[in-house]
Amino acid sequence: MKVVFVTGNEKKWAEVKALLPEWIELQRMNLDLMEIQGSRSEIATFKCKQAASMIDDRNVAIITEDTSLGFTALRNLPGPYIKHFLDAIKHEGLNNLLVAYEDKSATAYCTVAYWNRMETDEPLVFEGSTAGSIVPARGPALFGWDPIFEPVESSVPKKTFAEMTMSEKNAISHRHRAFAQLATHFENSLKQ
């Protein structure tokens, strides 16, 4: 079974490849996709359909992935627009958005859209989430907002995503939880 994972990010590619069953013929493709405004699920679905429109072979299934970081005090914004905020105002600016609030809690979401056009009329959407809070940056600034997100489930002393080893992060991350659901979907469909 041929499946394309659309990503330009080496780290995501390595992570996802390790998570999905070996019998999946996973290929990577870097497409320039547009992001729409809307709910996480609308954004993910649109992106996956757009990728599909660029891949003629209907026997190839498609995976796209979207990340969102919602601040509870801001009613789950910046949410899907977090990338633009991180680029513009950096870690300190993201912390500053919450200065007016005691509640620094936030939720990280990974929304995966999967479309096998031979199976379903619309992409399937799987979502994983991790609860945490926004803190002043700690740990190496190698990957997006990882230094300012401290998951609730992190051990004592508390660590941000950036302070965790890869395996510590993988055990609780929004991305792993979303792709674990996709892996389960693949296993179930194999049994049928």
Next chain:
Amino acid sequence: MKVVFVTGNEKKWAEVKALLPEWIELQRMNLDLMEIQGSRSEIATFKCKQAASMIDDRNVAIITEDTSLGFTALRNLPGPYIKHFLDAIKHEGLNNLLVAYEDKSATAYCTVAYWNRMETDEPLVFEGSTAGSIVPARGPALFGWDPIFEPVESSVPKKTFAEMTMSEKNAISHRHRAFAQLATHFENSLKQ
């Protein structure tokens, strides 16, 4: 000359109709258009092209309009995403985003895309802007973020957009400035 202005908003329709030359056969159309993420000009251009794809008659020119509100301290965000922020966190929440900063200045933008497919390969983009600052809400909450935007050019005592009469607002508003440019474009093209 037939021109369609795509809007679902009665107020904008009345405003724009009054601003454009009478010899333009202006029609209103309410289309369900998608908004993309990106720069103001990318968002406006995409929206106009999308409207065009729904209007078969290439003799009909198309106008779409986008509004953005950029906070200087947030490097011009929420910007094109202001609508989502206003819906979610209201006037008070928008003020709270700036609690960490002394600089409460902001710029309102109206980005108009105009496409006569018989004339140009791509939509033309006209932008008007108004400088001001974000203040606690004053005046009737009838139109979006008008109560929390106090233009620099407002007379003393300072007024928010919501406290102004229609003609006071029109004299300095981002929307009027953008459509005035489009009106000039129409006049120039008539002379040729």
